[in-house]
Amino acid sequence: MNPPLRVVCGSCLRSVEIDSPEESGPVTGGVCPYCGDRVDSDTEATTSRTRVAEGPPIEGDSRGGQPSSWAGLWSRGSLGSLGRFQLRERLGDGGFGEVYxxxxxxxxxxxxxxxxxxxNPTERVMERFFREARAAARLDHPNIVAVHDAGFDQGRCWVSFHLVNGRPLNWYRDHHRLDPPTAARILRDLAEAVDHAHRQGVIHRDLKPGNVLIDDHGRPRLIDFGLSRRSDVESSLTRDGAIVGTPAYMSPEQALGQSRNVDERSDVFSLGVMLFEALCGQRPYPMSGQGSFSEVAGGGKAPSSRPRTPSARALNPAVPARLDRICMRAVAQDPADRYPSARALADDLDAWLLRHRGATRLRQRFSAGILLGLTAATILGAAALVALTREHPAAAGPAASGVAGVPEPHAQARALLANGDAPDEPADLPAARPPAKSKAASPPRAKAVATTARFLGSTHSGKFHLPTCSSVAQITDGNLLELEDPEEATAKSLKPCGICKPLAAPRTKGP
Incomplete structure (x- = not known):
């Protein structure tokens, strides 16, 4: 039983799998799961696909005036097969070939x-086409798309590559924010891939954003070695004087058609143009509509008359100065002023990334240290306040702080009268002072005014107490009254305390 074939529904142009025909039977049809129309061997699209699979003679070139049979098959909704491959979807269309x-x-x-x-290309055309396959087959690098196979079937040359799910760098640049570190990382990876190709004797000669895919993990993948040249093989496919490459990204020596002088530094120039464009959104040498390639790049001019190497930082102040110097060296007009190799460019970009990453981590650690210190200080302050409140409840209140003129409490009067000692401190000093930890055994003494009074009254509460009453500690100096007998308290409209019951206490003589 043959594997199922995939065709394109003629109604909705969706890709649909149908049963493959047996050697002696027709194609069994089916219903398109998207639009519901029938897709089977009776349709013109499927019949056309079968004819392509059998390998009919193909005449003409799709680049000419008449469309090729492949273009006709695509418009009728069936991609067909090529050799053992089942063509499912067209991914791209260029001047030299199509990608499926x-x-x-x-x-x-x-x-x-x-x-x-x-x-049915000529030998020279086939040699140029398969040169890409041979060049890419020599390379084994994570940032270069690998070649699987190449062949010639049904009058067509083909090369199969590893399938990469990604977008071209120019699309990725337009739909994502490329800050300087991200741009430097992408170009660093590309420079390492180009250096690997150079070490294998392959010069790309057509580095541009369209030949770089950014995969789902943000990793750049280099493709299309169709214009590459083997530095270790003498080739007659490119004559001296021919302009090879994409004008907006080619080096001045390429723009002048000096193919014999194109070396690793030409690829470095193209990498520098891509870095410049990623940093500030435009190319360093914009092409004029009337000037030739050599005029754009300043080729053929004396060094003094060539335009100055542009600065990405002048167009985008957010570009770091050190990274701008790396970019300026890469796009220098004179090959002698550029990086001698892609490896040197990759090393400088890698060193800048490490330095930038270290500075970023240092700033993050400094910010985290400040935040941690503030948090620790807040916790320690709160703990100290809680401890002080538990040890000295009166001192934790607003009266102990002395703020806004609030008088301090007469907290030690009861302890002083209980001891019967005379005060050692002047009468105008505060009555409550927190004791030192080393002298916690002897509490501080209160004012001397309470030593001769038989009763103490409070104008705030409207009551009078015995000096030993616990309520005396809550009476402030401004509300404290010294009383000798109950009649004086009654005259001041003070009532006896219900806790110490001053009227029931026996009368004692003063000291």
Missing amino acids: LAFDPRLDRDVAIKVLKQA
Whole structure:
């Protein structure tokens, strides 16, 4: 039994799997789960797909005036098959080839397959197309998309790649905020990938945001080595004087068509242009509508007449000065002024990232230390206040603080009268003073005015007490009255205390 085939519904253009035909039977149809229309072998789309799978002769080139049969199949809703691959979705369309999402039944996995547009190409065209496959097959790096296979079927050249779920760097840059550390990290990873290619003798020559995919984890992946050149192999595919690359990102020597002088530093220039654009949103050398590539890059001019190397920091003040210097060196006009290799650029970007990360961590630790210190001080202060309140309840109140002129309580009168000692301190000193911890055994003495009085009255409560009553400690100096007999208390409209019962106490002589 053959595996199911995937076709595109002619009504809703959704991808649908249908049963594959047996060798001696027709395709069994089905109903599209999206729109409900029938999808089977009777439709023109499926019949067209079957003819492509059988490998009919294909005439012409889709780049010419008449569309190729592939374009016709796409418009009718069926992608068909190429060799063992089932084409499921078209991912991209370029001037040289088309990229499809395809299923490889032999290895049971999805791949990205690049198909040459030109049918039955010449040997020279095939050599140029397969040069990308041979160049990328030499490379094994986490930031370079790997090549799985390459071949020629049904008059078409194809190369299958590892499928990456991601978006081009230019799309990612427009839909995400790229701060300087993020831009530096992406270009650092790309510079390491380019350095790996250079060590294997491969010069990319077409580094640009469209050839960089940012995957679901934010990791850049380098693709499309179609214009690459082997530095260790003499090639006649690119003649000297031909302009190879994308004008907005090519180096001045590329813009002048000096293909023999293009080396690792040309790729460094392209990396610098991408870094500049990621930092400030525009390229360092904007192309004019009328100028040639060499005029844009300043090629062919004397060093004194060339435009100065632009600064990303001048366009975006948020760019750190050290990172701006790295970017300026990468996009220098003269190759001798640039980084000698992509490895040197990657090392400087990595050093800046480590320095920036360390400064960020230091600021975070300093802020955390301040917050921790304030929290600890608050906790200790609260604990000290609770301890003071428990040990000296009267001192914790507003009267003990002496704020707003509130008089301090006459807290030690009862203890002083109980001891019968004369005061050692002047009469105008405060009556309540918190004792030192080393002298906690002897409490401080109160004022001397309470030593000769038989009764003590309070104008606030309207009562009089014996000097030994516990309520005396709550009477402030401003409300304290010294009384010799109950008649004096009655004259001042004071009532006897219900706790100490001063009228029932026997009369005692003073000292």
